[in-house]
Amino acid sequence: MRIVLEFAPSDGKLSLPLHYNSEVQGLIYRNLDRALSRWLHDEGMPLGKRRFKFFTFSRLLGRYRINGDTIEFSGPVRVHIGSVHEEILESLALHLLREPQVRLGKEPCEVAGIEVEPLPRISRPMLVRTLSPITVYRTLYTAEGKRKTYYFNPSEEEWEELILANLRRKARALGWEKPRLEGLTGAHIRPVRVGKRDERIMRYRETVIKGWTGIYELDLPEPFFLLAYDAGLGAKNPQGFGMVELFGSD
CATH class of the missing domain: 3.30.70.1890 (Alpha-Beta Plaits)
Structure with a gap:
């Protein structure tokens, strides 16, 4: 909703x-x-x-x-x-x-x-436009043992992998059963119109967060699409990241 x-x-x-x-x-x-x-x-x-x-x-x-x-x-x-x-x-x-x-x-x-908002009409694949930046990251450690957050960009393979893995975890947290989770096999999210100007470096309280706006092709089964549509794509959704809307459907 x-x-x-x-x-x-x-x-x-x-x-x-x-x-x-x-x-x-x-x-x-x-x-x-x-x-x-x-x-x-x-x-x-x-x-x-x-x-x-x-x-x-x-x-x-x-x-x-x-x-x-x-x-x-x-x-x-x-x-x-x-x-x-x-x-x-x-x-x-x-x-x-x-x-x-x-x-x-x-x-x-x-x-x-x-x-x-009315429910969107869903097909596969669909074009979406960000209403807030999408962010995914990993926590790494330097040779000196210092903690570092690495934010991925849409040109990196891990960007899509982490978004889909995050979506699967959200479904598991909601109690979805294994057969339903397997519907995510073959899904993808790919940049369509994303450039350097779409990079967003933002601050949430004392934390610097990097995310990306732009237009993406999203190919998801309907239950996963609605989950992403309502709860957001990627990480840090409750901080105002990962919201999308349909693009070019009018």
């Missing part, structure tokens, strides 16, 4: 840190039922040492200009939010309908609209 929220800044302008993902994430957590928010933040759905939150969100969409370390939006601002757990989005929507005056970061806004 996916929804689109529209915010109207109180004075017509919304000023946020240039790297604002934690502000959007914080708005989501603050506007859920308290017990649901605590479960989502602290627990999620475990698989081994990993815990999956199964939600993601887009970049903020609207007219903006960048001034140093801040980004200023003029007029309405929209954000897409997806989750495999409908109760999360229902709780968020109900809370915002009851209390439409919110803060995005430190800025007061009013919720001007809430829409439920």
Whole structure:
């Protein structure tokens, strides 16, 4: 399930840190039922040492200009939010309908609209466009034993492998059985229109994260496509990474 929220800044302008993902994430957590928010933040759905939150969100969409370390939006601002757990989005929507005056970061806004996105028509393969960067990585160690995070790019073979492996782990965390998991055999995600300008170097709190925007060919069985569509592709989805939309289907 996916929804689109529209915010109207109180004075017509919304000023946020240039790297604002934690502000959007914080708005989501603050506007859920308290017990649901605590479960989502602290627990999620475990698989081994990993815990999956199964939600993601887009970049903020609207007219903006960048001034140093801040980004200023003029007029309405929209954000897409997806989750495999409908109760999360229902709780968020109900809370915002009851209390439409919110803060995005430190800025007061009013919720001007809430829409439920229609389900996409699925075929194989499909073209998708990123609404937030896709990121996958491995943690490596130098000869001196120092920990280093290596972020892959779409031209590297491991990029696709890690995205598909991540998608399989998400399915396992949801309790999918082995025959259903085997449907991912032969699936692929390939860059179609991706260049150097699509590289995004972002900061989430104190962590630097590298990801990629662009247009990709996605060939997945329908259950896996819907999982990726609602929960995001790749890693760090709850921090605002890996959301896609259909491209060229109108």
